[in-house]
Amino acid sequence: MTEEERRDKYERAKQRVADLKKFYTEVISYVAFIVMLGGLNYYLNEWRYMWFLWAAFGWGIGLVFRAYKIYVKSSFFGRDWEERKIREYLDKDDKNE
Numbered sequence: 001m002t003e004e005e006r007r008d009k010y011e012r013a014k015q016r017v018a019d020l021k022k023f024y025t026e027v028i029s030y031v032a033f034i035v036m037l038g039g040l041n042y043y044l045n046e047w048r049y050m051w052f053l054w055a056a057f058g059w060g061i062g063l064v065f066r067a068y069k070i071y072v073k074s075s076f077f078g079r080d081w082e083e084r085k086i087r088e089y090l091d092k093d094d095k096n097e
Helices: 003-045 052-077 079-096
Strands: none
Touching: 003 052
């Protein structure tokens, strides 16, 4: 592995950790804010109409898409997948020559 590849791999790992940190911060904010809205909802009308669930649902959809981007998409068609496919095709070409 060359120095450039090692540096590139490090930068990708660093970016992934930053994305995960941002996601976890968003989840904590989501939970805290929805709990506060739930408390306010209970204080104002004692669960007669649970309007805070609309906020929980809307923001939750955003979190689901963010989680998909971080956990699922990066593993299927991420940078590592691209590099593996490129190496696979190069190896095939080398064998055919």
